[in-house]
Amino acid sequence: xxNTFRLxxxxxxRTVFDEPAASWVAPSAAGYLGVWSGHEPSLIALKxxxxxxxxxxDQIHHVAVGGGFAEIxxxxxxxLAQDAKLAAEVDVADEERRVEEARKALRGEESxxxxxxxxxxxxxxxxxxxxxxxx
Numbered sequence: 671x672x673n674t675f676r677l678x679x680x681x682x683x684r685t686v687f688d689e690p691a692a693s694w695v696a697p698s699a700a701g702y703l704g705v706w707s708g709h710e711p712s713l714i715a716l717k718x719x720x721x722x723x724x725x726x727x728d729q730i731h732h733v734a735v736g737g738g739f740a741e742i743x744x745x746x747x748x749x750l751a752q753d754a755k756l757a758a759e760v761d762v763a764d765e766e767r768r769v770e771e772a773r774k775a776l777r778g779e780e781s782x783x784x785x786x787x788x789x790x791x792x793x794x795x796x797x798x799x800x801x802x803x804x805x
Contacts, residue, residue, distance in 0.1 A: 674726045675707045676746040679733050681754040687733055690726040694747055696740060697721070697797075705742055712742040716749065718793040720801045732757040734801035736794040753794070760802035768795040 677691040694705045697719030721733040738751035768791060775781035775788035783791050 673707045675705075675709075675744070677723060677749075678746070679721065679735070679749040679751060679754050681751050686751070686754040686756060687723065687731065689723075691723050691747070692726055692728070693724045695722045696749070697735070698740075705747055708744045709742050709747075711744065712740075714740050714742065716740055716751070718790065719797045720804070721749070722804075730804075732801045732804045734760060734794075734798040736797070737790070755798060755801070757801040757804055760798045762799055762802050765795040765798045765802075769799070 674690040674692055677687060677689060677694055678685065679687040692706070696703055696705075696714075697717050699715040699717050703714060716735055716738045718736050719734075721735055723731040723733065725731060734755050734757065735749065735751040736753040738749060738754075740747055740749045771781050772783055772788040772792035772795065775783040775785050776792070778785075781788065
């Protein structure tokens with residue numbers, strides 16, 4: 671495992687992913703960012719979306735994140751996510767309901783979300799739906 675690094679994705683309630691990885695692609699505030707072993711140390715802001723991980727056995731995993739931060743070191747990446755779910759954990763019907771609620775708020779209709787919350791919620795739910803389709 672010479673060309674791997676430790677990838678840990680932590681949500682407020684649990685550790686979602688903690689395994690050796692060969693590569694990682696994540697939705698940063700500046701666009702998608704790819705990381706391999708030996709990457710220059712960095713701290714990046716993440717936006718809602720899908721993290722794609724290629725593990726040490728060349729298997730691909732998808733993790734939906736609702737934003738957060740990632741600390742990148744040559745031998746490890748630690749993601750502190752606002753929320754995170756593995757693709758297999760996503761309840762698509764629930765996320766589709768959240769998308770509709772967010773859209774109602776953005777149209778100015780009565781919703782469980784305020785307009786400022788709606789944009790983030792829409793991005794987060796759409797990221798989870800995209801992740802679930804990749805499982």
